[in-house]
Amino acid sequence: MKKLPPALRNKYFIVLASFFFLxxxxxxxxxxxQIRxxxxxxxxxHDKEYFEKEIEKAxxxxxxxxxxxEKFARExxxxxxxxxxxxxxxxKD
Structure with missing residues (x-):
């Protein structure tokens, strides 16, 4: 225990580090x-915006x-x- 730095011997630091890790x-x-x-x-x-635009076109x-x-049916x-x-x-292209 004596060889550890003082920060690692502090119980609050250990609890905080454990909490952070978890x-x-x-x-x-x-x-x-959370990132995913x-x-x-x-x-x-983005998909919602795309489909809203498609709905407006439809x-x-x-x-x-x-x-x-009649024009629609002919064309x-x-x-x-x-x-x-x-x-x-x-x-032809």
Missing amino acids: MVFVDKHDLLT LKNSVNRLK KEDRLIIEQNK KYHMHKQDEEVFVIEK
Whole structure:
């Protein structure tokens, strides 16, 4: 005991160091778990923003479709009247 530095012989230091070790490395809510959870929350927030934008785009598309159903059917599904012919022109990249 005499060879240890005075700080290591102090019972308060030992308790504090033990508590710190337990909280950072051993506890259920340790530091690494908190970092992983924070990254997960950030990723989920980013995904939420992305899907909210996609929902807005879908609502706009639905509104356009409801306003002009015939145009949508002709462009998207190549529908035509009986006396018409449809020519589909595809662009090559």
